[in-house]
Amino acid sequence: MEVESIPFKNTGYFSDLICDYLEGKDSLQPFYERLPGIEQFKEQIAVKQSFPDTHRKVLYTVLGDQYKGIQMSGNTKVNISLLQESSTFTVVTGHQLNLFTGPLYFLYKIISTINLTKQLKFSNPESNFVPIYWMATEDHDFDEINYFNYKGKKLQWNKEVSGAVGPLSTDGLEAIYDAFSNEMGNSVNANRLRELFKKAYLEHDNLTEATRYLANELFGEYGLVILDGNNPELKQLLVPYVEKDLLENKSFKNVSSTIGQLQTLSENYGIQVNPREINYFYLIDGVRERIVERDGMYYVNDTNISFSKEAILDELAKHPERFSPNVVTRPLYQEVILPNLCYIGGGGELAYWLQLKEMFMAMKVAFPVLLLRNSALVITGKQKEKLQKMNIGLSDLFLKQSSFINKKIREISNIDIDLSAQRKCLTDQFKDLYELASQTDASFLGAVKAQEVKQLKGLDKLEKRLLKAQKRKLRDQVSRMTDIQNQLFPGQSLQERNLNFSELYLEYGQRLIPNLMKALKPLSGDFTIIEME
Template identity: 65%
Template sequence: MEVDCIAFNETGYFSELICDYLDGKKELKPFYNRLPKLENFREQIEEKGTNFPQKNRKILVDSLRKQYANIDASDYTVSNINSLADKSTFTIVTGHQLNLFTGPIYFLYKIISTINLTEQLKQEYPNSSFVPVYWMATEDHDFEEINYFNFEGKKVQWNTKSSGGVGRLATDGLNAVFEVITNTFGETDNANYLKTLFQKAYLEHATLTEATRFLANELFGQYGLVIVDGDDSDLKRLLIPYVKKDIFEQLPHKIVSKSIAELESISDNYKIQVNPREINYFYLKDSIRKRIVEKDGTYFVNDTEIHFTAKELQEELESYPERFSPNVIARPLYQEVILPNLCYIGGGGELAYWLELKAYFEALDITFPMLLLRNSALVITEKQSEKVKKMDLSMADLFLKHNQLINKKIRKISNIDIDFSPQKKLIEEQFADMYKLAEQTDKSFLGAVKAQEIKQKKGLDALEKRLLKAQKRKLKDHVVRLTELQNQLFPNQSLQERQLNFSELYLEYGTALIPFLIKALKPLQNEFLVLRH
């Protein structure tokens, strides 16, 4: 395996805000707690250890044991769950939607970044324990974002009706997807493993939450991964005081809006990822997940007939906390309230909205976690790597936009200057002397001189056209091959990790895939990785 590294800001795929954060731009300091450097975890451990209630640990462990009741967890995972009761144990967390069959491959990169960071921290801080956590976004309702995965450029889609939190969705209809992959993946040992994995996850579990938990546990249980479902009554009960601050005081709306304005004042190019609402909770019950909105002192569940007075809503919250589902602004707070967490690992878009939240956390006296950009990687096969070498491309070249790459390559290989303008000018200069000579001797020769000049220019024109045609044929071959290669590595002119499902790489690498990625991904390296295998 060979690993090449490219700075995130040189890839062209990361926002100015995230690149400035990675560079430690001083103007951004008010929006994060500590930069994710190994030496900075010592203070983060001390702060979170002091600020995290012991009673929350017991509730967390009890809830996790219930969530794992029907899961064949590894001894490592069971040990990690039990260790969360100890005040010296902390978590490293990543979160992700319940994408069908993991969705894009960066799902794996997120979790592996999380696992690898915990292992690194264990070496650096042996007096503490560290647990990798995958937070399942079971309460999301954006079904269209998760109901498919791509395989060899085609969408494999689950067609069913959905409402409410996707985690509660029944797995009905996924047998049709199973038939598609059965006819698509082939009959190799690796293909048969993937088909069995899909079958056990999605056809033998009743809900999408159960299926996703099984799948993530099968892939990463041996590494001690702990999977958390926030759609849990006991865990939500810990959130009640903060839900009240949101709904009845609109605290996050005021504070986060101010933070956004401050961020925007730093740079016009900072793209604000999410905006807070006056109330940042949904009402989640049965098959509905709808926003809670307030009007003239009455609280309505949007697009339903359900409504409450302020007193009734408080009683509902105390009796049924599981019915209050945080949105993207409130969910990070929920996570940090129930977990002894040190660091959140996410993509650029996620970190962008986390950077809006620090002042909100401070107002509630909740420790703000360190924010780490997950590992990003481009996996290049041996065959593709050979093509890169033959085309004399650098790894940085591959990240250029398509037109930029083509133009750069054409300029590089076009070492013949097919422009005969200088030669034509020289002919004109030479014939100028001949015109003078004919004028002085016999003017009847002027026509012959002119004809000869035209003949020679036409000859140059014909030669120029032939050379141009030949060069175009040559360049077309380069352009076609270059386009094919870049389309393989950057499907739909996007990062591979956002398009490719892990199954495509598993079909090639098999059981070696995850160990290969575990070895290659370095969470604190702070560079985009190109992995040639």
């Protein structure tokens, strides 16, 4: 296995906001507490030392209940037990309950989290660090999770649903299992995948249980702890913060203020999420709808449910599990119930976390370190050999396809199709004409300028025609180049956003996750390219 890397900024796939954050740009400092680094984590440990023991006890008890009937590894048992101790801290990643893990980056998120806990333990042997996977069981975006891609095909679970996805019955997944099974063949690795899907989805009653089983099977041996935040005991710890949202619109005011500050920094900093006056849903069987306030009454959107101020506070006190955080308040919930140091997420996630620091300060909750998850491109030895034969550098592959083809055609063409020299010569000639015109009749300057623009445009057109002609002449080379890029960047996007881990597992089997564990370095700050034999 060979591992190379390139800066995230050079891939062209990460936003200006995230690239500036990774570079530690001074203007962004007000939007986070500290950047990820070994010394900064020591500071974060000191800050989180005040995490309440009462919250630890609740967390430990809830995890014990959630793991009943689950075959835990020794490492996971130890980690859950360690959460009772004041010297234990967590590193968290979260993800939706995508069918069969969804995109490949699900693995990269969890591996980044596990590997960071190992690195922190090495640097801080007096403390303990537990990797947490937060299951987004309360999400209701079924269309975002009900499929996975396999060898260019979309295997989709079609089902009429409403409410949170976690409690969804797994009925109907037999058809997906059959379709998946029929595509895979009968290799040893295919049979393992087949059995994993079957046990996860056909032998568990709902999506929460199925996802917990799947993540535990893949990562349990590394001590991963899987948490479902949809729990009344955990939600009880959130009650004071929900009250502030219901009565004072505190999240809305603070996040709106931060958005305004971010927008003044750069027009390229797109806003990831917009807060609402109330950032909680009302959650009961089959329903997860927004809570809105009008004239002192609280209504559950698109239902007949309503509460007076006194009634909704009573409902919150008696049934905190019915109040479900949205994308703005879920991070706050996480930090309230976990002794957490760091959240690991993708670029989009970190972008909305950077909108939240002011809200955390107003709520008097410590803001975690934010770390961009590892991103990777996995290539086979055969693919690497093809790239070398075609003299394609790894960085070339990240170019948009038209730019990639144009660059390589210019390199391999036996004629010079770069007319820069001719443009310079033409520009120099027009300098003489400008001087001549100014000495004779200045009114000719406009005519000279128009002629210069016309002739430069003519050179541009000629260059494009030359390039097009060379593409036709070298169409076999173009075809081979685009084929290899399309293999590695399916849909002209990052591999990790399209492929499901099953395609790599078919190739590498039980070596896949251990190899990824070795290759991915969470604090490297670079995009990783892994040649896996």
